Amino acid sequence: MGACALVGCDGDVSLEDASTQDAGEPDGGATPPPALSEAMRAMLGNPVEAEHAYGEWMFYRETWDSEQDGSLPPPEFLVELWRSDPDRWGEQFSAYGFLVDPDDDLPIGLARGTGDPTRTGRTCAICHVARLPDGRVWTGFPAVELRINQFAVDVDAAWVAAGNEPRLTPEDVERRSLLPQPGIDSVTGSDSPYLAPVDFPFYLNFGRRSLFGSDGNARDARSAILVSIFGFRGSDNPVPFPRDARTEPFVDFLMTLETPLPLEPPDATLVERGRAVFAEARCDSCHHPEDQAEERVVDWVEAGPERLPGEDPDHPNGTIATDGERYQMTTFSGGVDESREAFAI
Structure with a gap:
């Protein structure tokens, strides 16, 4: 059953788990599920308990087949690009607002595809992790300083300059160049970038919500997440929905994320x-x-x-x-x- 068949239904829909093993799923317990390194967890302001470590790993490492759209150059090209001119691109493209990954040569949010490591994929962390004004890196917070559109345009230009065919159409380049950068373009009277854009919603306080999605179109977190990844906003995954063994740890992890408390009492x-x-x-x-x-x-x-x-x-x-x-x-x-x-x- 595809995602389109699920949208707009009146009641709960029961889905059978996919019969084939989806990319990234643990092998039935034969080996321990992966977890983030201690170095990675040490930089997070809200690392989770051990029971949610696999879901946390998925948030930062799983690409959910996003590499299949081919919108970004291969990972080795990207690595060589920023290393060849760090003054221009910043370490791991930090000049565009990406956060440096202590365990990889690509920034947090970009990764070698889970299903095809020769292609560059995107993880949930590309949009939903940010460094707070007090310096903490917070999982679930919108990436308010990430200039994703300009990054896509500039990287594609570098790819073409290296003698390759463009991955973006001229229309893509024009639209990405004109689209708003960090912050909400309709908000006036403040130059603060910490006005979270609706494009990168908060993935926080799920346990206290009654409706989900940026427009409140889902009744539970699992529905919103699965359709977001594998439905109208995801990739052409041949397996419409992954098995519960893969999705439930991810949903359970997201349910633990809470709003960061200020280090000092608010005024x-x-x-x-x-x-x-x-x-x-x-x-x-x-x-x-x-x-x-x-x-x-x-x-x-x-x-x-x-x-x-x-x-x-x-x-x-x-x-x-x-x-x-x-x-x-x-x-x-x-x-x-x-x-x-x-x-x-």
């Missing part, structure tokens, strides 16, 4: 100012910090402007109008979700 005056803005902007008409069970599905519309609750009888909970093409291009994903009805797998 009480700023907290009260923020609380007032939250109320004045009617954020509490959709978001209920005190009782998340009240959260409602907000309809997605192709064209704006967004409507607040009560403004449009056809959309009583209001609407959001995220740009699907921008999401697709920013994340390298191969498709755009055409349905916004909540579902569960």
